[in-house]
Amino acid sequence: MPQPSASARSASPAVAREAVAADPDGRPARAGGDTPATAERAPEHRTPTSRAAEAAMPPTATPPTGAADAPGTPDAPDASGASDPEPQPGPRPQPAPRPEPQPHAESEPHPGPHLHRRPGAAEAAGADDGEPDRLGTPDRLGTPGRSGGDDGEIDGVDEALALVSGARQGTHRSAARPDSAGAERGRHRAHPWPAARSVAAGAGRSRAPRTVRLPLAEALGTVLAEPLTALCDLPSFDTSAMDGWAVAGPGPWRIASEGSILAGHGGAAPLPDGTALRIATGARVPLETTAVIRSEHARAAEGTRLLHAERPVTPGQDIRPRGQECRTGDRLLPTGTAVTPAVLGLAAAAGYDTLLAVVRPRAEVLVLGDELLTSGLPHEGLIRDALGPMIGPWLHALGADVVATRRIGDDADALYRAVTASDADLVVTTGGTAAGPVDHVHPVLRRAGAELLVDQVAVRPGHPMLLARLPDGRHLVGLPGNPLAAVSGLLTLAGPVLRTLSGREPERPCRLPVRDTVQGHPHDTRLVPFAYDRGRPAPLHYNGPAMLRGVAVADGLVVIPPGGAEPGDDVEVIDLPWAGRASVEGGCFT
Ligand SMILES: Nc1nc2c(c(=O)[nH]1)N[C@H]1C(S)=C(S)[C@@H](COP(=O)(O)OP(=O)(O)OC[C@H]3O[C@@H](n4cnc5c(N)ncnc54)[C@H](O)[C@@H]3O)O[C@H]1N2
Numbered sequence: 001m002p003q004p005s006a007s008a009r010s011a012s013p014a015v016a017r018e019a020v021a022a023d024p025d026g027r028p029a030r031a032g033g034d035t036p037a038t039a040e041r042a043p044e045h046r047t048p049t050s051r052a053a054e055a056a057m058p059p060t061a062t063p064p065t066g067a068a069d070a071p072g073t074p075d076a077p078d079a080s081g082a083s084d085p086e087p088q089p090g091p092r093p094q095p096a097p098r099p100e101p102q103p104h105a106e107s108e109p110h111p112g113p114h115l116h117r118r119p120g121a122a123e124a125a126g127a128d129d130g131e132p133d134r135l136g137t138p139d140r141l142g143t144p145g146r147s148g149g150d151d152g153e154i155d156g157v158d159e160a161l162a163l164v165s166g167a168r169q170g171t172h173r174s175a176a177r178p179d180s181a182g183a184e185r186g187r188h189r190a191h192p193w194p195a196a197r198s199v200a201a202g203a204g205r206s207r208a209p210r211t212v213r214l215p216l217a218e219a220l221g222t223v224l225a226e227p228l229t230a231l232c233d234l235p236s237f238d239t240s241a242m243d244g245w246a247v248a249g250p251g252p253w254r255i256a257s258e259g260s261i262l263a264g265h266g267g268a269a270p271l272p273d274g275t276a277l278r279i280a281t282g283a284r285v286p287l288e289t290t291a292v293i294r295s296e297h298a299r300a301a302e303g304t305r306l307l308h309a310e311r312p313v314t315p316g317q318d319i320r321p322r323g324q325e326c327r328t329g330d331r332l333l334p335t336g337t338a339v340t341p342a343v344l345g346l347a348a349a350a351g352y353d354t355l356l357a358v359v360r361p362r363a364e365v366l367v368l369g370d371e372l373l374t375s376g377l378p379h380e381g382l383i384r385d386a387l388g389p390m391i392g393p394w395l396h397a398l399g400a401d402v403v404a405t406r407r408i409g410d411d412a413d414a415l416y417r418a419v420t421a422s423d424a425d426l427v428v429t430t431g432g433t434a435a436g437p438v439d440h441v442h443p444v445l446r447r448a449g450a451e452l453l454v455d456q457v458a459v460r461p462g463h464p465m466l467l468a469r470l471p472d473g474r475h476l477v478g479l480p481g482n483p484l485a486a487v488s489g490l491l492t493l494a495g496p497v498l499r500t501l502s503g504r505e506p507e508r509p510c511r512l513p514v515r516d517t518v519q520g521h522p523h524d525t526r527l528v529p530f531a532y533d534r535g536r537p538a539p540l541h542y543n544g545p546a547m548l549r550g551v552a553v554a555d556g557l558v559v560i561p562p563g564g565a566e567p568g569d570d571v572e573v574i575d576l577p578w579a580g581r582a583s584v585e586g587g588c589f590t
C-alpha cells in the first residue's frame, strides 16, 4: 500500500506538530524542559549510565539492549497525533485508504544495524495514526513494500518479521543476556494464544476457592459458592396483580362491606360466591376467589352495592398463583454465578439473608520502571505511569480485590522482596518482562524459585507476557510495559486466572462477524480494540502497543488469527468488563 504523500501528511496539523516534535532519530522530543512544580517522580533507581547511553544513542545506531523503541520503528510515530489530546482543526485526512500500523509495528524493535531509520519514516507512519474518528475504517496494510518506508532494505512484511524475530533473539537478546541459547529457545516456548488462555484458566483452578458467608449487602461482585435454591414458593401466596376487585363466581357481585384487602395483610376469610371485595396489588387473594377485576374495568352501580364487569372475566385473571415463579427447593442459579444487583434481588425474594460466596481473589500490582512519573507532564525522557492507575481498577473489574498498587522502580531486590512478601493470590507486575538491562522479572522469578507456566505468548501486542506459579502456590502475571501490550496480558492471562480463581467457569468464546478487513500477523494472534457498530465489531485505530487511545473508546478486543480477517469473517471477541456485549443489539450472549 502506498504511503500517504508528504503533502497529504503536512495538511494534518497533528502530523505537522509531530514533524517538529520528534527528534531526528524518532524519539519523542523533550516537552519544554521544565518540570512542572507539581510533578512527582517515581522512586529513582536508574543508573546514570543507562540514561547516558539512551541520550547518546545516535540517530541510526542500534538502540541499547532492551530499549523499548528502536529508531525508526513503525511504533515511534504513535507519539504524534496519538498522544495529542487536542481536537484537530482544519480538514481531516480522508480515512478510507488509511493503513493501520503494520503487524510488525508491534514486533519492534528492529535491532539490526542494517535496519536504519530513514528520515521521514516517523512522519509517514504517524499519518497512520492521525485518524480522529472513533470507528476504524477498512484497513489493508502490510502489503509488500509498505514496510520499506521504515525498514530500509526489508521488502515484505513476512520477511521483515522473520528477520526481526531472528535478529531479536540471535543478536539483540544475546547481547543483553549471557544465555543466548535460552533466548534462541524463546520463540519455541511462546504459547499459542488460545493455549495460553487455557493454561491461565487452569492455573486459577489449581487452588480450591475459599468461601465465606456474607450478608446480602456485602455480597455484590462475588460469585456464588453454592447453588441458589429457592427457600420458599414465589409468590408465596396467590397474589393480586392489580388494584381492583376480588370476585367469586359469576357477576354481578354484591360488594362486601368489609373494606379492602391490602398488601401485607394476613389471610382474609374465603370469599362467598357472588361477592366482590376491594383488593390492592400484592395483597393475598382470599380463598374461593375466581378472578381479580381491575378498578378501571368494573363499575359499582349506585345505590345497589352491586359490581358490574365492563369486560368479560376469565377465571384466574390478574391473579399470580402461588409458586408461579418457583417452588421451594427449585434451583434458581448455579454455583459460579456472578452476584449482580439482580442476583441480590432474587436471593432476597427467595428468602436469603446471606449468601455463601467465593472470596474474591486478592491481587497486588507492582509497577516497574524508573522512567515513570505519577503526576505532571512527561519531561526529559520521563513519562507518566499509565498502568498504575489502570491495572488495579481493571483487575477489580475482572473480579479481584486489589490490596495495593506499588511502584518498585527498576530495583531487582525491591521486586524480589515485593514478590516474595506479597500475600496476594495474584501478583501482577507491569514492565520488565523483556530482556533489557533493567528487565528484572525473569531473573527475580528464577531467584524466587517460581515455575513459569507461560513464558511469552504468540500474540501481538504483548508477546513477552508471562504467568508463573510461586513456590507457595500463588500466581504472578507479568504484563509487558507497553500499555496496550499490558491490556493484552490482562485479557489473555490475568482475566482467565481471576475468573477461575473466583470460582467461575472459563468464559465461553463469542464469535461475531467483523466489520472490516484486519491485517493478520504472519505467525501470531493479534488483539485489536474494536467498537460495536450495529452489532458488528469494527476495529479501531490507535491500536499500537504503546497506545491506549483506541482501547479507551473500545467495547472489546477482536482476536485476529494469523493471516487476518476479512469483512464478515467470524472472529472471537473479548468484551471489556464494563462494555459488555449484552448492552449491544445484535451481540451474542454466552
Ligand atoms: N530484546 C527485546 N526487546 C524487546 C522485546 C523482545 O522481545 N526482545 N519485546 C518488545 C515488546 S513487544 C515489548 S511489549 C516490550 C516489553 O518490555 P517490558 O515488559 O520489559 O517493558 P519495559 O521495557 O519496562 O517497558 C516497555 C515500554 O513501556 C513503557 N512503560 C513501562 N511501564 C509503563 C507504565 N507503567 N506506563 C506507561 N508506559 C510504561 C516503557 O517506558 C517502555 O516504553 O519490550 C520490547 N523490547
Ligand code: MOO
Pocket (backbone or CB within 6 Å): 105, 106, 107, 108, 459, 460, 461, 462, 463, 464, 480, 482, 484, 485, 545, 546
Ligand atoms: O510490542 Mo509488544 O508486542 O507491545 O508486546
